[in-house]
Amino acid sequence: MSNPLLLEEQLCFPFYAISREITKRYRPLLEPLGLTYPQYLVMLVLWEQDQQSLKAVGERLHLDSGTLTPLLKKLEASGLVERVKNPVDERHIQITLTANGQALRNEAEQIPLALKELLGVSDEDMELVKQTLNRLTIKMNGTD
Structure with a gap:
């Protein structure tokens, strides 16, 4: 019988380790x-x-506004986004890319390929892992 408290037996640890490594x-x-x-x-x-x-941004990234707001403030201070309050309801904030934010997209286009090369993973393996993780995310969020 295996020990359920062994680190190797934990589902959470490989996620934690790979998240740190990818970041x-x-x-x-x-x-x-x-x-x-x-x-x-x-x-x-x-x-x-x-x-x-x-x-909408928070929902897409699975982040609450308390976590997302500081990120947006820094992006705004960097001149990449603007946060605009809805004049009808100031509780609703619209996030818009600035011209600099839009231009940065061109520079960022090389990042996914560069990461793939760094990881040395085949397209097939990468797709399989993404599909598996996406299915698990959907199940955990109860949207299945």
Whole structure:
């Protein structure tokens, strides 16, 4: 009988370890852009679709507003996004890319390929891992 308290038996540990390692690999790729990994995730969401509500960005990234707001404030201070309150309801904030934020997209386009090369993982393995993790995320969020 295996010991359920062994680190190797924990589902959470490989996720923790790979998350740290992937974030570490992103750091030198993002540094020239002046972005941290969490800021990069916000920018990815906005590069997919500009002019989104704070709530929509938070839902997409699975972040609450208390976590997302400091990221957005730093991106705004860097001149990459603007946060605009809805004049009808000031509780609703719209996030919009600035011209600099839009231009940064061109520089960021090389990052996914550079990361893939750093990891040395085949396209097939990468797709399999993403599909598996996406299915698990959906199940854990109860949207299945």
